[in-house]
Amino acid sequence: MAEIGQVIDGKYEILTLIGKGGMSKVYLARDQRLNKQWAVKEIQKNARDENDEAVSQSAIAEANMIKSLDHPYIVRITDIIELEDVIYIVEDFVEGQTLGEILAKEGPQPQERVIKWAIQLCEALEYLHTREHPIIYRDMKPANVMLRTEGDNWDNDKIKIIDFGIARTYKEDNIEDTKSLGTRGYAAPEQFGGQGQTDARTDIYCLGKTLYHLLTGKFPYDNMDPIRTWNPMLDPGLENIIEKCIQPKPEDRFQSCAELIYAFKHYNEYGEAYRNMQKKKLHKFMASVMSALTFLVVGIVCLLVRSNINNADYDQNILQAEKAATAEEKIDYYEKAINIKPSQIEPYTGMIEAMKDDAVFTVDESNILTSQITTNDDVLRQQDGYPELAFEIGKLYWYYYDYGNSGNGGSSDNQVTRMKSAIQWFNDAVQYGDENASYYQMSKVYAAIGEFNRDITMNVQEASDQGQYEAYWNNIKELLSYVENLENANEFVQLEIYKLTYSTIETYGKKLKSDGIEQSDMQSVYEEVTKDINAMETTSDTTGDIQSELKSRAVSVQDAITNAYREQVVSNE
Numbered sequence: 001m002a003e004i005g006q007v008i009d010g011k012y013e014i015l016t017l018i019g020k021g022g023m024s025k026v027y028l029a030r031d032q033r034l035n036k037q038w039a040v041k042e043i044q045k046n047a048r049d050e051n052d053e054a055v056s057q058s059a060i061a062e063a064n065m066i067k068s069l070d071h072p073y074i075v076r077i078t079d080i081i082e083l084e085d086v087i088y089i090v091e092d093f094v095e096g097q098t099l100g101e102i103l104a105k106e107g108p109q110p111q112e113r114v115i116k117w118a119i120q121l122c123e124a125l126e127y128l129h130t131r132e133h134p135i136i137y138r139d140m141k142p143a144n145v146m147l148r149t150e151g152d153n154w155d156n157d158k159i160k161i162i163d164f165g166i167a168r169t170y171k172e173d174n175i176e177d178t179k180s181l182g183t184r185g186y187a188a189p190e191q192f193g194g195q196g197q198t199d200a201r202t203d204i205y206c207l208g209k210t211l212y213h214l215l216t217g218k219f220p221y222d223n224m225d226p227i228r229t230w231n232p233m234l235d236p237g238l239e240n241i242i243e244k245c246i247q248p249k250p251e252d253r254f255q256s257c258a259e260l261i262y263a264f265k266h267y268n269e270y271g272e273a274y275r276n277m278q279k280k281k282l283h284k285f286m287a288s289v290m291s292a293l294t295f296l297v298v299g300i301v302c303l304l305v306r307s308n309i310n311n312a313d314y315d316q317n318i319l320q321a322e323k324a325a326t327a328e329e330k331i332d333y334y335e336k337a338i339n340i341k342p343s344q345i346e347p348y349t350g351m352i353e354a355m356k357d358d359a360v361f362t363v364d365e366s367n368i369l370t371s372q373i374t375t376n377d378d379v380l381r382q383q384d385g386y387p388e389l390a391f392e393i394g395k396l397y398w399y400y401y402d403y404g405n406s407g408n409g410g411s412s413d414n415q416v417t418r419m420k421s422a423i424q425w426f427n428d429a430v431q432y433g434d435e436n437a438s439y440y441q442m443s444k445v446y447a448a449i450g451e452f453n454r455d456i457t458m459n460v461q462e463a464s465d466q467g468q469y470e471a472y473w474n475n476i477k478e479l480l481s482y483v484e485n486l487e488n489a490n491e492f493v494q495l496e497i498y499k500l501t502y503s504t505i506e507t508y509g510k511k512l513k514s515d516g517i518e519q520s521d522m523q524s525v526y527e528e529v530t531k532d533i534n535a536m537e538t539t540s541d542t543t544g545d546i547q548s549e550l551k552s553r554a555v556s557v558q559d560a561i562t563n564a565y566r567e568q569v570v571s572n573e
Contacts, residue, residue: 001025001042002014002025002027002040002042002088004016004017007032008029008040008081008088009079009081009088011031011032011033012029012030012031012032012038012040012079012088012090013029013030013032014027014028014029014040015027015028015029015030015037016028018039024041024042024043024044025041025042026039026040026041026042027039027040027042028040028093029090037093038078038090038091038092038093039090039091039092039093039094040088040089040090040091041088041089041091042086042087042088043086043087043088043089044085044086045084045085045086045087046085060080060082060087063077063080063089064080065135065164066091066164067080069127069128069131069135071123071124071127072158073120073121073123073124073127073158073159073160073161074124074127074128074160074161075091075092075094075146075160075161075162076091076092077089077090077091078090078091078092092160094146094148094160094162095148096146096147096148096149097146097147098142098143098144098145098146098147099117099142099143099145099146099147099159099210099214100141100142100143100145102142102147103142103213103214103217107217108214108215108216108217108230108231109214109215111215111233111234111235111238113157114211114214114215115238115264115267116157117145117147117157117159117211117214118207118211118264119261119264119265120157120158120159121140121145121159121161121207121210122207122257122258122260122261122264123257123261124159124161125137125140125200125203125204125207125257126256126257126258126261128203129200129203129256129257130417130420130421132416132457133457133458134199134200136198136199136200136202136203137161137164137203137206138187138191138198138202138203138206139163139183139186139187139206140161140186140203140206140207140209140210141183141185141186141206141209141210141213142210142213142214144161144162144163145159145160145161145162145210146159146160146162147159147160148160185209185219185220185221186206186209186210186213186220187205187206188201188202188205188206188250189248190202190250199250200255200256200257201250201251201253201254201255202250203257204245204253204254204257204260205245205246205247205250205253207245207260208242208244208245208246208253209245209246211242211245212224212227212242212246215227215231215234215238215242216230216231217230218230220246224246226239226242226243227239227242235267235268236270237267237268237269237270238267238270240270241260241263241264241267241270245260255374256370258363258366258367258370259367259370259371259374261367262367262368262370262371263371265367313336313340314337314340314341314344317333317334317336317337317340317347318333318334318337318346318347318350320333321333321334321337321347321350321354322350327354327355327357327358330350330351330354330357331351331354331355331365331368334347334348334350334351334354335347335351335368335372338351338372338376342372342375342376342379342380343376343379343380343382343383345380345383345385345386345389348369348372348373348380348389349389349392351368351369351372352369352392352393352396355369355396355400356396356399356400359400359492359540359542359543360400360402361396361397361400361401361402362402363402366397366401366421369393369396373393381428381432386428386432387428387429387430387432387433387434387437387439387440387443388429388433388437388439390425390426390428390429390432390433390443391425391426391429391433391439391442391443393422393425394422394423394425394426394429394443394446394447395422395446395493396422397418397421397422397425398418398419398422398446398450398496399418399492399493399496400418401414401417401418401421401422402414415453415500415503416453416454419449419450419453419454420450420453420454422446422450423447423450423451423454426443426444426446426447426450427443427447429443430443430444430447441478442478442479442482445475445478445479445482446479448471448472448475449472449475449476449479449500452468452471452472452475456468465511466514466515467515468515469508469511469512469514469515469517470512470515470516470517472504472508473504473512473515473517473522476500476501476504476525477525479497479500480497480501480525480528480529483497484532491536491538491539491543492540492542492543492546494532494536495533495536495538495543495546495547495550496546498529498532498533498550499546499549499550501525501526501529502529502550502553502557505522505525505526505557505560505561506553506556506557506560509522509560509561509563509564510563510564512564513564513565519561519564519565522561522564523561526557526558526561530554530557533547533550533551533554534551
């Protein structure tokens with residue numbers, strides 16, 4: 001046990017004990033070099049948990065998992081110190097209270113404040129779920145969320161998720177989890193075995209139960225009354241969102257935290273009040289007609305009038321979208337048109353064009369688009385134009401998605417995120433499309449390239465990657481051929497494909513050689529791409545910057561080819 005005043009690892013001075021559990025203690029410590037306070041968790045190496053597993057092993061695994069993360073709403077771990085009989089984990093010291101402590105002191109929390117917390121928690125969970133190896137938190141509850149508030153203004157609320165003790169990386173091929181872990185009352189059914197593997201929807205369930213507790217003050221048992229049973233002043237839309245989060249079957253819940261963020265930002269649209277307002281407008285119209293006509297005539301007239309009004313409103317919104325000066329205005333008008341006629345492909349296509357107008361597809365824009373698609377997916381998939389729409393959505397994510405990258409589309413991490421986000425749409429284009437259609441073969445190519453980049457790290461770790469690089473190289477060449485044959489090809493798209501080609505050669509040159517790709521083949525592709533890069537006349541600062549960056553890499557890409565085949569050259573001599 002650490003003592004007050006003790007200095008650990010020559011720099012962390014123990015100031016006071018601030019918390020303890022059955023198997024660990026947490027101290028407030030001061031970094032003597034940086035004069036900064038940290039929380040230091042002390043874990044005895046011989047301690048064992050209820051599953052008779054060494055606590056130190058799970059603690060180190062937790063620490064290493066969190067150490068790779070960087071998000072404002074997730075506690076940071078900065079140091080792991082392993083001594084002979086004890087482990088010290090150094091992490092952010094978060095001043096404040098847990099939401100559980102606030103709940104115990106103050107009772108149910110105001111609706112607007114809980115929604116603010118919910119959006120922050122969704123952003124943190126979405127960050128975890130979209131890592132290259134997704135992390136499923138699995139223990140969302142008020143006691144695991146710290147809150148720091150400056151003054152009495154809720155706008156200053158900042159949360160931190162703590163305690164990753166039962167978090168896990170998502171394994172795509174697993175049928176179900178190997179352990180039953182979670183906190184009763186908050187944990188999803190699939191956390192207790194026999195109902196499939198935990199995934200992002202598991203965290204959505206746990207978050208729903210947590211928000212239920214915060215809004216009502218009632219512990220979330222398995223069978224719960226809706227939140228408005230306890231407080232009728234809560235918004236019906238918020239009630240509907242919570243109920244959808246905690247559905248027993250994962251497929252009945254929100255499917256991603258990005259979708260859930262949009263729901264919380266528009267929670268009033270999910271309520272009875274919103275629907276009643278729409279109904280009231282229609283009822284007033286029907287009442288005036290019913291006074292003069294029979295019920296049969298009224299029914300026919302209402303249908304005709306509603307259809308005519310909808311058609312007029314739909315056409316007017318499409319026209320306004322085409323005339324709008326900004327992308328935001330265009331998106332807003334197209335969204336209104338979709339709400340009137342959700343089965344029409346045209347407003348979705350127009351919205352996509354508006355969203356890529358500035359060469360950046362933001363998270364907020366993604367939330368708007370996916371919310372509309374998800375809400376109307378049943379009717380959309382029955383339309384002849386859906387497969388091509390899915391193809392365009394796939395390309396939107398592939399080339400323009402800017403999740404968590406602050407406008408820097410060049411990050412390799414963001415490139416993998418873009419590819420992963422696009423895969424489902426290209427697969428939809430194949431599943432619902434016509435194999436003779438122009439988009440069909442390219443959808444298969446895009447999906448295959450995306451799946452390769454999604455899975456290759458794991459395959460390399462498992463030594464199962466041999467033989468995959470030849471097919472990947474052929475798909476890259478087919479993608480190059482596709483863009484070369486496009487009339488009026490978008491220069492941004494061309495440059496992104498050239499960038500992918502360069503990165504493929506630099507990263508996998510030796511792997512491609514070992515899979516049988518000839519040096520002359522790789523050299524020919526490199527020379528053709530380099531010639532096209534140099535010949536291109538860019539028309540924007542964005543594409544100009546990408547072109548300059550690619551020109552600066554040309555020599556290193558050539559070196560990658562030379563190095564990949566160096567042994568072959570020597571042996572031939």
